[in-house]
Amino acid sequence: MPQHTVKAYGDELNQLTAEVARMGGLAEAQVADAVDSVARRDIALARAVVERDARLDAMHRDIERKAIRLIALRQPVASDLRRTLAAMKLAVDLERTGDLAKNIAKRGLILAEGEPMPPLTRSIERMGKLVSMRLRDVLDAYAAAEIDRAIAVWNTDDEVDEHYNALFRELLTYMMGDPRTITAGTHLLFMAKNLERIGDHATNIAETIYYEITGQEFTGERPRWSPDAAEAAPEPLSPV
């Protein structure tokens, strides 16, 4: 195989990884901005998040196209194949993360029309910061190909769930206390759920990095959120 072809092949792979990393940076910013826009009731920022989401969709399509092309024309094997497949998987998680950030921003726009609810939005902000941090850590782990950092993110998934459960109870108590807050409260409930799902995508990303580097599936027992423990409270509904 002539040297220039070999080089071009390596370039394509590096380009793919770089594009995933860039997409990750954008997704991370979208989540942080979405949460800020809710916390600060910043309509302009929320609108910007909604508009910017199209870029993530385009990057997702582009990465998938390039990865498929690479598999078809270069027929990578072993670690190159894993790297290519990992790029495809990560692009999916990042695209979904962007959709969730956009949804949070849209709900923020609706909430901005109503009364402020400082304590509740502060709780959303706290949870948002935690989720953004995990997303940042796992994307750092990807950029640096650091498996320990990826595993660390994987291991802290239940912190997000704890935040979600506490927030869920707080919101229900609030809604029960004042039925006029129910509509706004449900938007906040879905925001919290969206943040919890973004946390799940960070966990997926950690698993994909583990697979890319080791060639093994991550076999830890995954801490998946489940409604029983969580949403039983505050009403006396005995958990399953």
Added chain:
Amino acid sequence: MPQHTVKAYGDELNQLTAEVARMGGLAEAQVADAVDSVARRDIALARAVVERDARLDAMHRDIERKAIRLIALRQPVASDLRRTLAAMKLAVDLERTGDLAKNIAKRGLILAEGEPMPPLTRSIERMGKLVSMRLRDVLDAYAAAEIDRAIAVWNTDDEVDEHYNALFRELLTYMMGDPRTITAGTHLLFMAKNLERIGDHATNIAETIYYEITGQEFTGERPRWSPDAAEAAPEPLSPV
């Protein structure tokens, strides 16, 4: 290439497609059973749905493993490569669909502890039937490789959203009328959201089938659910 190798290769591909189809059948049953368990307050059925979900996770891992192995060892190109990649994608959507069905069943178990709410559970049942039907249709389209049927499913995504929006308003009105129903109401809200997301997965599957058959990306403007129109009601929150 000796004949038996060629044959084995074709067998592997067919086996992969067949396993995806079987996984689809199981996911379809999980959704239908989860909705039935809620409608009939059937605790045994809900528990069965929760337990059976592990099989979908195992099938997902197995399909992915086989697809990667096939790409690495057989280096398929053109339609064979698309078929292999499509199998991987579909397994992801079906695994997520199973998670959502499991979540619905778990919430059903919690609701079964409280007071029945016939009108609301009937609405969930109606939406569940619609979503199950779309899932069945798109899986038929996959088994028969019928692109028109896949596109038909893709085109009816907004029916699910309309159901979701109506149900959302109905639930909020109910919760406002009687704050004691708020906890149960939120479980039903999340069930409705889970069904709406299962509808999205059916739409993803339709797009994947289109790609597998044509080699083109489906470029229709996707009817994505958004909170603005929907969840503005019933409180006077002007849509964005």
